[in-house]
Amino acid sequence: MRYEKTLQRFARNLLNSRRKRPSMLMASILLTYRCTQRCQQCSAPHIQTQRPFMPVNDVRQVLDTLSRQGTQGITFSGGEPMLHPELDACVRLAKERHFLRVHLLTSLFGPDDMVERTIDIVLRHGISVSCSFDGFGKLADELRGVPDVAETVMRNMHKLDKANRQRRRPVQVGVNVALNRRNLSQLPDIIAFVEELGWKINIDIYRWASERHSEVDQLKLEPNDELRAAIELALRSPSVLTPDWLLKGFITYLEGNAPKRCPYLDLPSFGSKFFINPDGEVEVCIGGSIGNILRNTPEELFTSAAWWQRLREFKKCPGCWNTCYTLTSGLFYEKRPEDILKMLRLTFPGREFPRVFSCYRSKQTGTPSRVESAWC
Numbered sequence: 001m002r003y004e005k006t007l008q009r010f011a012r013n014l015l016n017s018r019r020k021r022p023s024m025l026m027a028s029i030l031l032t033y034r035c036t037q038r039c040q041q042c043s044a045p046h047i048q049t050q051r052p053f054m055p056v057n058d059v060r061q062v063l064d065t066l067s068r069q070g071t072q073g074i075t076f077s078g079g080e081p082m083l084h085p086e087l088d089a090c091v092r093l094a095k096e097r098h099f100l101r102v103h104l105l106t107s108l109f110g111p112d113d114m115v116e117r118t119i120d121i122v123l124r125h126g127i128s129v130s131c132s133f134d135g136f137g138k139l140a141d142e143l144r145g146v147p148d149v150a151e152t153v154m155r156n157m158h159k160l161d162k163a164n165r166q167r168r169r170p171v172q173v174g175v176n177v178a179l180n181r182r183n184l185s186q187l188p189d190i191i192a193f194v195e196e197l198g199w200k201i202n203i204d205i206y207r208w209a210s211e212r213h214s215e216v217d218q219l220k221l222e223p224n225d226e227l228r229a230a231i232e233l234a235l236r237s238p239s240v241l242t243p244d245w246l247l248k249g250f251i252t253y254l255e256g257n258a259p260k261r262c263p264y265l266d267l268p269s270f271g272s273k274f275f276i277n278p279d280g281e282v283e284v285c286i287g288g289s290i291g292n293i294l295r296n297t298p299e300e301l302f303t304s305a306a307w308w309q310r311l312r313e314f315k316k317c318p319g320c321w322n323t324c325y326t327l328t329s330g331l332f333y334e335k336r337p338e339d340i341l342k343m344l345r346l347t348f349p350g351r352e353f354p355r356v357f358s359c360y361r362s363k364q365t366g367t368p369s370r371v372e373s374a375w376c
């Protein structure tokens with residue numbers, strides 16, 4: 001059934017591609033803006049919406065519309081999605097629609113009963129999950145605006161890990177690091193901790209172009225030797241799934257010399273990323289609604305004056321460099337088998353990909369790369 005659905009959606013993707021219309025291939029549903037933390041980098045908990053949580057009936061309608069439009073992957077995010085009182089029903093509805101990927105992005109920070117309920121939901125429905133982890137000790141508390149962040153999240157990661165290991169079909173678990181000037185020195189320890197746990201890591205750099213992010217000078221990274229060393233370490237780690245071209249490009253990007261890679265302009269059908277707010281408003285990378293998915297059809301959204309305005313803004317934008325917006329378009333930017341493999345594993349966590357991908361280059365050159373060595 002899942003493959004039938006995937007193929008049906010793929011046919012829709014091709015049709016959208018011919019019409020140069022977004023397929024909303026990977027969509028993030030922000031179930032709420034409420035949050036258990038107050039991170040320096042993020043403005044989500046301060047955003048006012050008409051309704052605090054997206055009602056389950058709206059989630060159903062959103063999922064149906066996305067499915068018809070060709071969406072292949074859903075991420076439930078927020079705010080803090082664990083706070084949604086009917087998270088279980090939301091995840092079930094997504095699973096019933098047989099998307100290729102259903103993912104939960106969470107801080108894993110909250111009262112024990114809420115975290116345990118979430119772990120149960122994740123494992124019962126078999127969805128992948130990533131948890132934000134930006135540092136240890138006092139620094140983590142300062143970055144995330146609440147006390148005992150690292151201790152609480154590490155404890156909850158161990159709980160999830162233990163429950164996951166007891167299952168015959170474990171779900172893919174990962175960590176999302178938002179790298180900034182303040183936590184850069186802790187990256188080696190973060191990588192070591194995640195490697196020891198056997199989880200995967202995605203590294204993004206702190207950004208502030210979106211209305212959902214906050215601009216904080218202290219967090220802005222600089223293209224210096226410390227960052228170069230951190231990137232070298234990330235490139236060597238078998239746990240880091242951020243594609244090499246992105247990691248290597250951070251310095252060039254911060255120096256202002258990276259090519260502009262805008263998925264909305266380069267690959268409108270397959271690359272564009274959309275965020276659906278708790279009240280149904282549809283936003284893009286830099287924020288600003290293009291309409292409401294509960295009231296407007298995708299046809300209306302992508303012919304609206306607001307969409308044309310966003311397209312003008314995309315053209316003026318100086319560029320960005322992160323995995324969030326390039327999750328799928330990255331496959332087309334860099335065609336090295338190693339990067340394609342990492343991108344696929346990041347996009348569809350827990351799936352096995354044909355060894356031919358990972359072994360291709362070693363057969364060509366005789367020298368296996370890091371990822372190839374791990375696989376072949």
Ligand SMILES: C[S@@+](CC[C@H](N)C(=O)[O-])C[C@H]1O[C@@H](n2cnc3c(N)ncnc32)[C@H](O)[C@@H]1O
Binds near residue numbers: 044212
């Ligand atoms: C907005 S949060 C929502 C999910 C959940 N509350 C959490 O923190 O994981 C999604 C991800 O965006 C990251 N993030 C938030 N603000 C950011 C920023 N300004 N730059 C880069 N990543 C950011 C968070 O660290 C988190 O991994």
Ligand code: SF4
Binds near residue numbers: 043078
């Ligand atoms: S990054 Fe996540 S945990 Fe932090 S304030 Fe934003 S939504 Fe909340």
Ligand code: SF4
Binds near residue numbers: 285286313
């Ligand atoms: S380059 Fe494109 S995806 Fe990146 S922030 Fe600018 S408009 Fe958004």
